[in-house]
Amino acid sequence: DIQMTQSPSTLSASVGDRVTITCRASQSISSWLAWYQQKPGKAPKLLIYKASSLESGVPSRFSGSGSETEFTLTITGLQPDDFATYYCQEYNSYYSGFTFGQGTKLEIK
Amino acid sequence: QLQLVESGGGVVQPGKSLRLSCGASGLTFSTSAMHWVRQAPGRGPEWVALISYNGINTYYTESVKDRFTISRDNSKNTLYLQMNSLTAEDTAVYYCATTKMTTGLDAFDVWGQGTMVTVSS
Numbered sequence: 001d002i003q004m005t006q007s008p009s010t011l012s013a014s015v016g017d018r019v020t021i022t023c024r025a026s027q028s029i030s031s032w033l034a035w036y037q038q039k040p041g042k043a044p045k046l047l048i049y050k051a052s053s054l055e056s057g058v059p060s061r062f063s064g065s066g067s068e069t070e071f072t073l074t075i076t077g078l079q080p081d082d083f084a085t086y087y088c089q090e091y092n093s094y095y096s097g098f099t100f101g102q103g104t105k106l107e108i109k
Numbered sequence: 110q111l112q113l114v115e116s117g118g119g120v121v122q123p124g125k126s127l128r129l130s131c132g133a134s135g136l137t138f139s140t141s142a143m144h145w146v147r148q149a150p151g152r153g154p155e156w157v158a159l160i161s162y163n164g165i166n167t168y169y170t171e172s173v174k175d176r177f178t179i180s181r182d183n184s185k186n187t188l189y190l191q192m193n194s195l196t197a198e199d200t201a202v203y204y205c206a207t208t209k210m211t212t213g214l215d216a217f218d219v220w221g222q223g224t225m226v227t228v229s230s
Contacts, residue, residue, distance in 0.1 A: 001171075036217075038154075043220035044220060046217060049216035050216070087153055091216060093214070094159070098144070099156070100153045100154045100155065102153050
C-alpha cells in the first residue's frame with residue numbers, strides 16, 4: 001500500500017490567518033489526492049479532489065496544490081468554522097489502499 | 110443527491126459476527142460504486158472495502174480479507190458489510206461512502222453518518 005504522511009500533526013492558528021498543511025505520498029500518485037475536513041462526531045467532508053479541484057459548495061478560501069508525491073492544502077483567511085481535523089487521501093488505484101494520512105488538527109491559538 | 114444511512118452496529122464479543130447495512134436514497138445507487146470506511150476511536154479513517162455498481166468486483170484492505178464480505182442489493186438500494194471473526198482491532202465507527210465516478214476510483218463525496226461497532230467481551 002501507499003503511505004501518506006501529513007505534517008504538522010497539530011497546527012495552532014488564529015482567525016484570519018493563512019495556514020498550509022502538507023501531505024507526502026510514499027510513491028507517485030499523479031494528482032489522485034483528496035482533502036477532507038472532519039469535526040468531532042461527524043463524517044469526513046470532501047473539500048478538494050484531484051489535488052486542486054474545489055468540491056461544490058466548499059468556500060474558495062480552501063485551495064489545494066501539488067502532484068506526484070507532494071501536496072498542500074491552504075486555507076486563506078481562517079474562519080471559526082474551520083477549526084477541525086484535516087485528512088489527505090490517495091486514490092491512485094484499486095490496490096493502493098485508498099490510504100488516508102494520519103490527520104492534522106487545526107486548533108485555535 | 111444520494112443520501113446514505115448506516116445501521117447494524119453494536120457491541121459484539123470477539124470471534125462473533127455482525128452485519129452492517131447502508132440504505133441509500135436518491136436516484137443513483139444502482140450506478141454507484143460503494144465503499145466502507147472505518148475509523149477507530151482517536152484514529153484517522155481507514156478504507157475497508159469497495160464494491161462495483163453491479164456487485165461483480167470487490168476489493169478489500171488486507172486486514173479484513175477472508176473475514177469481511179461487502180455486498181449489495183440494488184433492488185433494495187442497500188449496501189452490506191458482513192463481518193466475521195471480529196477482534197478488538199475491528200472496533201470503530203463504520204461509514205459507507207460513494208464517489209462521483211461510477212468506478213469507485215475517486216474521492217469520497219457522499220458519506221453516511223456512521224454506525225459504531227464495539228468488539229468486547
